[in-house]
Amino acid sequence: MMTSKKMTAFVLGTAVALSSALPVLAADGSTEAVAPVVKTDAQVAADLGMLQGEGSGVTDAYLAKATTRLQAAILFLRLKGLEQTALAYKGMDNFTDAASVSEANKAILGYLKANPSLGWSGTGSGTFEPSAGVTAQQYYKVLLESLGYKQDSDFTYDGVLAFANKQGLTQVAGAGSLRNGHIAAATLEALKAKVKGGSKTLADTLAEQKVIDAAKAAETQYARINIAANPDFGAYLTDSAGSTLYWYTKDMENMSMCKDQCAVNWPIYYADNMQIPAELNAGDFKSIVREDGKKQTTYKGMPLYYFAKDEKAGDTKGQGVNNVWYAASYSAVTVAKDEKLGSYLADGKGMALYLYTKDTENKSVCKGTCEANWPIFYSEHITSSGDLKAPDFTVITRDDGTKQTAYKGAPLYYWVKDAKPGDVTGQGVGSVWYVIDPTTSSKQSAAPETSKGKAYAMDIAGFKFTQPELTVEVGSTVTFTNKDKIAKHNVVSDALVEGKPLFATPLLADGESYTLTFNQPGEYTYFCEPHKESMKGKIIVK
Structure with a gap:
């Protein structure tokens, strides 16, 4: 995980805020930025028929699923133009575990067994293990063979990743066991690469063979936006060659203020068709027309530039120049x-x-059906800003070898029933699933003095009140302290007075406390508002 300089976020945020009150006028008289054609890896792979998804198609939930050995084999056949031949196979000999797959997939396994020269001879014990996971090393071997290279003559298995790197196949090399989103990115890399000994790309070759649509094959040549990381300032955008893209904080939203010599030192970036990693949002990219009539790509409303003094991929010499230029x-x-x-x-x-x-x-103990409903979240591109602190995020390795991002030790998930940004329909499901509030406050409530009764402490930990039923004397104080690192909690009375709770504390962050005084005998039931179904308690005052 990376950290960022606070000044960067502050200055840029100020520039955007100031610009929102001003009109955005392009040279052609338009007042709005134009949306270019922007597609994710997964969308392009789906357009080409490489990824077909399941049920609802190539969804975010599908992309978050672990890739299986059978899926990798099918993709290999598609990339070799052999899928239809395999589906038509009628031979009876097959792997001993072929009964675990569908009839169509049985034909595919039978075809692979009958053609060991394709490199899918099984595990050595007569089985194929179709549901087993796939590592980056294994899938890059598949892609290299799809490009016409052969193991033991062109590369060794131990040298797969190094040889793949030389062919431009690098994007998922560090991912360990793969998920379908990784497969989409890696497959697109291979389609853009040249086949062994040829001048044409794999996509062009498959288009000539009519395996993929020639018009859609052009999508593999869209300008690529990548995500890179810097140990000093975090994740940032680059073009397909790895050249850093920059923001100018004097720009206004959808309006470039960089002209004349500035534009010489900071050449504009523009692409009318773009391909982006699945974790980026296509809607964040638009195009504007500058005063000089040239088009320029924007990201989140801010025009994008190169820096003339950056000489090679990975250079970030423009970062912080004059305190107004920063990597996007x-x-x-x-x-x-x-x-x-x-x-x-x-x-x-x-x-x-x-x-x-x-x-x-x-x-993580969420597996099987649980994982199908709660797809894991994984990214290492987390940059500190405001309430977000990059060191709070780590990457864990799950039992199946795939990676998952954790926040303060808590593995992170999506909920399949959330359909759009802003949905929080997973909150409180089963009294075990909750969103996480990362904001903190230095304020704590001091315990009021009391002339009678006693002082009691009530910790909140593990999404529970540690003493769900507590008996106290009249005049006693109860101090609630949140000890959950990853969630805020409060204490709200079930009893209402004129339609409002008898008592309600503010939301307490980790380490914060709030004290309530109980001067009247009775039973006081209460709950935590964000986690109402599972967090309840009672205080009995005598």
Whole structure:
């Protein structure tokens, strides 16, 4: 995870805020930025028929699922133009575990077994293990063979990743066990690469063979936006060659103020068709027409530039120049707000992220059907800004070898029933799933003095009141202290007075306390408002 300079976020935020009050006028008289054609890896892979999804198609939930050995084999056949031949296979000999797959997939397994030269001879014990996971090393081997390279003659298995790097196949090399989103990105890399000994790309070759549509094959040549990371200032955007893209804080929203010599030193970036990683939001990219009539791409309303003194991929010499030029920053995690729940963690597209109270620190126990309903979240592109602190995020390795992002030790998930940014329908499901509020406050409530009764302490930990039923004397104080690192809690009375709770504390962050005084005998039931279904308690005053 990376950290960012606070000044960067502050200055840029100020520039955008000031510009919102001003009109945006382009040279052609338009007042709005134009949306270019922007597609994610997954969308392009789906357009080409490489990824077909399941049920609802290539959804975010599908992309979050672990890739299986059978899926990798099918993609290999598609990339070789052999899928239809395999589906038509009628041979009876097959792997011993072929009965676990559909009839169509049985034909595919039978074809692979009958053609060992394709490199899918099984595990050595007569089985194929169709549901087993796939590592980056294994899938890059598949892609290299799709490009015409052969193991043991062109590369060794141990050298797969290094050889793939030489062919420009790098994007998921560090991902470990893969998910379908990784497969989409890696497959697109291969389609853009040249086949062994040829001048044509794999996409062009498959288009000539009529395996993929020639018009759609052109999508593989869209200008690519990538995400890079810098240890000093976090994640940022680059073009397909790895050249850094910059923001100018004197620009206004959808309006460039960089002209004349400025435009010489900071050449504009423009692409009419773009391909982006799945974690980026296509709607954040638009095009404007500058005063000189040239078009320029914007990201989140801010025009994008190169720096003339950057000489090679990875150079960030423009970062901080004159305190007005900064690499176009990106964070895969943001802070969203809900009227009832307050602030909560969301991904870069605004989709809510959840924790599972049955998980333990840095350990996910959500598997099988649970994981199908609560797809995991994974990204290492998290940049500090405002309430977000990059060091609070870590990456864990799950039991199946795939990676998952955790916040303060709590693995993060999506909820399949959240349909759009702002949805928080997973909140409180089963009394074990909750959004996470990352905001903090230094204020704490001091305990009021009392002339009678006693002082009691009530900790809140593990999404529970540690003493769900507490008996105290009249005049006693009860100090509630939140010890949950990853969630805010409050204490709200069930009893109402003129339609309002008899008592209600503010939301307490980790380490914060609030003291209530009970001067009248009786039974006082209460709950935590964000986690009402599972967090309840009672104080008996005698």
